[in-house]
Amino acid sequence: xxxxxxxxxxxxxxxxxxxxxxxxxxxxxxxxxxxxxxxxxxxxxxxxxxxxxxxxxxxxxxxxxxxxxxxxxxxxxxxxxxxxxxxxxxxxxxxxxxxxxxxxxxxxxxxxxxxxxxxxxxxxxxxxxxxxxx
Numbered sequence: 427x428x429x430x431x432x433x434x435x436x437x438x439x440x441x442x443x444x445x446x447x448x449x450x451x452x453x454x455x456x457x458x459x460x461x462x463x464x465x466x467x468x469x470x471x472x473x474x475x476x477x478x479x480x481x482x483x484x485x486x487x488x489x490x491x492x493x494x495x496x497x498x499x500x501x502x503x504x505x506x507x508x509x510x511x512x513x514x515x516x517x518x519x520x521x522x523x524x525x526x527x528x529x530x531x532x533x534x535x536x537x538x539x540x541x542x543x544x545x546x547x548x549x550x551x552x553x554x555x556x557x558x559x560x
Contacts, residue, residue, distance in 0.1 A: 427543050428469055428504050431511055434497040434538040441531050446498060447475050449531050457527045463517040470504035497538070508541070 437446035450473060459465060476495045485491075505511045514520060528534055546554040553559050 428506055429508060429511070430542055430544045431503045431505065432540045433501045433503075434540075435499050435501060436496070436533045436536050437498045438531055438533060443478075443498070446531055450499060451475065454527060454531070458524050461514060461517050461519045461524060463520070464514045467505060467510040467514055468503060469506065470502070472502045474500040474502060476500070498532075504544070 437443065441449075455471075455473075459471070464471070476497060476499055478495060481495055503511065505514075525534070547557050548554060
């Protein structure tokens with residue numbers, strides 16, 4: 427079963443929210459994906475852009491108990507093994523090209539990492555295999 431890694435990230439204080447989301451969405455992926463090991467070993471890479479206005483709207487409109495987001499986004503990776511994931515971040519190109527890029531827009535030392543196995547429960551408008559509806 428593939429392993430999912432989610433890294434919660436914070437933008438640098440010196441970078442505006444708009445500039446952070448724009449850069450991370452349009453420029454950073456091509457830099458990160460220039461790492462040959464990433465191209466070879468990643469099954470999936472996606473970004474989750476946290477929206478404070480949408481969080482506020484949910485809190486007010488749906489009366490949901492939502493905390494103010496501490497993070498600005500989440501990078502999500504799907505790999506076959508932890509070894510594969512480690513190989514990507516140990517790649518010399520990652521170290522020499524991607525790390526300096528990340529340091530230009532996010533707080534690497536304040537990232538939070540979650541590792542686990544994804545279980546799909548609802549897919550394409552129906553219960554996933556093994557889910558019994560009552």
